[in-house]
Amino acid sequence: MSHHRVIPVPDGVVGERVDSALSKVMGFSRTFAAEIVDAGGVEIDGRRVGKSDRVSANSLLSVTWSDKKEPTVVSAVIPEMAIVYDDDHIVIVDKPPFLAAHPSLGWEGDTVVGALVGAGYRISTSGPPERQGIVHRLDVGTSGLMIVAKSEIAYSVMKDKFRNREVSKEYHALVQGHPDPSSGTIDAPLGRHPGSAWKFAVISDGRHAVTHYETIEAYTAASLLRIDLETGRTHQIRVHMSAHRHPLVGDTLYGADPTLGARLGLTRQWLHAVRLVFDHPVTGEVVEVSAPYPADLQGALDILDAH
Numbered sequence: 001m002s003h004h005r006v007i008p009v010p011d012g013v014v015g016e017r018v019d020s021a022l023s024k025v026m027g028f029s030r031t032f033a034a035e036i037v038d039a040g041g042v043e044i045d046g047r048r049v050g051k052s053d054r055v056s057a058n059s060l061l062s063v064t065w066s067d068k069k070e071p072t073v074v075s076a077v078i079p080e081m082a083i084v085y086d087d088d089h090i091v092i093v094d095k096p097p098f099l100a101a102h103p104s105l106g107w108e109g110d111t112v113v114g115a116l117v118g119a120g121y122r123i124s125t126s127g128p129p130e131r132q133g134i135v136h137r138l139d140v141g142t143s144g145l146m147i148v149a150k151s152e153i154a155y156s157v158m159k160d161k162f163r164n165r166e167v168s169k170e171y172h173a174l175v176q177g178h179p180d181p182s183s184g185t186i187d188a189p190l191g192r193h194p195g196s197a198w199k200f201a202v203i204s205d206g207r208h209a210v211t212h213y214e215t216i217e218a219y220t221a222a223s224l225l226r227i228d229l230e231t232g233r234t235h236q237i238r239v240h241m242s243a244h245r246h247p248l249v250g251d252t253l254y255g256a257d258p259t260l261g262a263r264l265g266l267t268r269q270w271l272h273a274v275r276l277v278f279d280h281p282v283t284g285e286v287v288e289v290s291a292p293y294p295a296d297l298q299g300a301l302d303i304l305d306a307h
Contacts, residue, residue, distance in 0.1 A: 002066045009044070009059045018042055019051040026063065036065045038198070052192045052203075078115035084145065084289050089154035089282050091121060094291040095146045097268050101137040112146060123148060126155040136162050136232060144171070144273025145291050149281075157281035162232060168277040171227040172216070172293070173237055174270035174300065175246040176256060178223050182215040186240040190233045199253060200235045202243045209233045211240045219304040221260060222249055238269060249300070264300035272297055 005026075013021035022042060023033040036042060037051045043062040044055065055061070078099065085092035093112060095101075100111045113133065116123055123133035126149070133148045135158040149155035161167050191206030193199035210230035217224045223246070227237055235254075241247055242254035250266035252258050264270075275290045293301070 002064065004062075004064045006060055006062045009055050009057065009061050011057070013055050014057045016055055017051060018044075018049050018053045018055060021055040022061075022063065025061065036063065039065075041065050050192055050194055052194065078110055078118070081112070081115050082291075083119075084291060085287065087150075089151045089280070090147055090149055090158070091116065092145055092147050092276065092287075092289050095138055095143055095273075096294065097141055097143045097296070100140045101146065102131045102134050109140075112148065116148060121148075122150055124150055124152055124155040126152050135159050136167075138273055139235065139238075139269075139271075141268035142271045142273065143291075143294050143297070144271075145276045145289060146273065147276065151282075154281040158278075161278060161281070165230060166278065168275070169229045169232065169273065170275035171229065171237060172272050172274045173213075173225045173227055173241065174222050174249045174297075175225055175241050176222055176249055176260065177246050178218050179213065179215065179225070179244065179246050182218075182223075184213060186211045186213070186244055188240060188243060190236060190239055200233070200239050202239065207231075207233055209236050209240065211237060213241075220307060222304060224301070237271060264303050266296060266300055268296075270297055270300060 007025065010025060013024055019030060019034040019037050022028060022036065023030045034051050037049065040048055041064040042049055045059050080096040081099065082094040083091060084094050095112055100109060102111050102113045113123065125132055127134060133150065133155060135147055135149050135155060138144060138146050147158060149158055187210045188202040189204065189206030190200050190209045191203040193201040208231060212228040212230065214226045215223050216226050229236060238248055238251055238254050247254050247256040248269040248271055249264065250256055250261035251269035272293055277286065277288045280287050
């Protein structure tokens with residue numbers, strides 16, 4: 001059921017972030033308040049606002065929301081999702097594009113968790129019900145390696161490893177133009193884009209984010225980069241390279257030239273999680289896995305090579 005309310009902004013929440021103010025005024029949890037804002041359900045004086053916007057005095061707060069439905073895991077068989085590594089504690093998949101990591105509000109497609117359940121895998125019960133076993137994520141449109149915990153100890157240890165930056169994460173990305181210098185580091189804080197519920201941006205009060213890049217090959221209009229993430233913020237590579245004036249080819253959300261992506265046959269950003277290296281959460285042995293480029297990304301390189 002959908003609901004709509006318009007209320008004056010109380011003095012007690014003036015100056016607070018929209019999500020915080022909404023949770024206090026409406027009695028919602030902070031998480032549900034943030035989801036309403038992300039869905040475009042909050043306006044102040046007729047202007048749609050984002051979570052990090054501030055609530056102003058003498059204004060009208062307009063809120064539209066639907067009763068919360070918890071995301072649930074729907075099992076599915078996804079033949080395109082290869083299993084790269086599997087033991088009693090972890091499973092590593094080569095995630096195809098357009099497959100979400102886990103269920104979420106607004107996503108009705110297949111997920112990595114659902115595909116594993118559909119294939120008969122037992123997943124750790126730690127974490128929120130819809131995110132059980134998830135220790136890190138890839139964007140829906142990003143392909144490549146992703147670890148899912150099967151045991152409770154693996155979930156706990158791997159979460160800590162990612163938090164403490166003890167997992168080496170290598171990505172390959174095709175970007176527009178030729179970065180100068182050809183190798184370098186981008187150190188810029190990231191947070192929610194002030195004008196969009198779905199985008200992220202470099203903002204002064206954002207979360208610390210560091211991206212290292214190195215050119216593998218330079219083409220006429222693009223460069224293939226090796227990228228090592230020191231941190232793992234949402235959309236980090238996409239935002240950092242866009243801010244560096246070299247957006248990922250095919251990534252129109254962050255300013256890529258749509259004609260170049262179309263010429264290369266891409267319907268998503270050219271980004272692949274190609275290699276992971278970490279100490280096993282239980283045995284301590286070094287685990288190193290890699291994943292080849294999927295057909296659409298390799299096809300784009302083939303077109304560039306031909307020209």
